Amino acid sequence: MARPTRPTRSTTRRSPCPVACSLDLLGDRWTLLIIRDLLWGKTRYGEFLTSPEAIPTNILAERLARLETAGIVQREPYQQNPPRHAYTLTPKGAELKAVLTTLATWGRRHLPDTAAKSPATAGKPEPPAAPKKPAKRS
């Protein structure tokens, strides 16, 4: 018989507390950074990889899938050959902007040598530079 495996974060809710439940979903080093990038207007896999924190590719793929099943991001094809998808925030995900804003404010006020740019107060500071091969739209 299957050995009794330990409860894992993806399957187990630790308590009904809204903070705990939110952290079950978002509480790690990478997830909120991806959402920061989405708020900055990034949409493609490769764009997330260019952020200075250098998220590993497997973690990025896993987190995007997790956020999609959680209804925080949506994944839509923007071309067919080869199949490519754009990731965007759902309304549910977009409301995390308030969390990112307060977190950035706290960090800027209390952590030394943090840059002024913040995910929510800043708009898209520069267009993300079109992919080198725009590829014919379907």
Add this chain to the structure above:
Amino acid sequence: MARPTRPTRSTTRRSPCPVACSLDLLGDRWTLLIIRDLLWGKTRYGEFLTSPEAIPTNILAERLARLETAGIVQREPYQQNPPRHAYTLTPKGAELKAVLTTLATWGRRHLPDTAAKSPATAGKPEPPAAPKKPAKRS
């Protein structure tokens, strides 16, 4: 010679982004739950252990030490025999209330079956029940 160990979260800052730096400090499943408990007025080691999420004791001890060195909590003796300490938020830590509030608001709005009680909107709902042995003060 020492083999080149992997950069670890406690030693490495991933970028100067205030969000990333905040997450280097707070980005895990437990840290913000401890701060939630502190905002609820909990101060003693044993009180944190009674929260429904059931944080493992070694993780609690390690996080409290980390938060103390980060200047987010302070640890002060409240009796001498046996030596006991009370953990409280510094002003820097207390400002995380805004983060917890927005996180709880988001969770209550978007995650099913989360309880209404939130760390910041609620005051201390009940006195934490004095320790069984109040122990003579020094």
Add this chain to the structure above:
DNA sequence: TGCGTGGCTTGCAAAAAGCAAGTAACAAGC
């Protein structure tokens, strides 16, 4: 036909989390 590009997946080692048990310092009761 062969390269380059974007988007993932896989394998494996290192780090962190999780669980149970142990330890220490004392108070109180017998």
Add this chain to the structure above:
DNA sequence: GCTTGTTACTTGCTTTTTGCAAGCCACGCA
């Protein structure tokens, strides 16, 4: 003074997650 109980940790070990590098696949273009 010996045992029991309480609080606050620490230690040892297993499981899970992270991080890094490499591989793979579908295509566009030369």
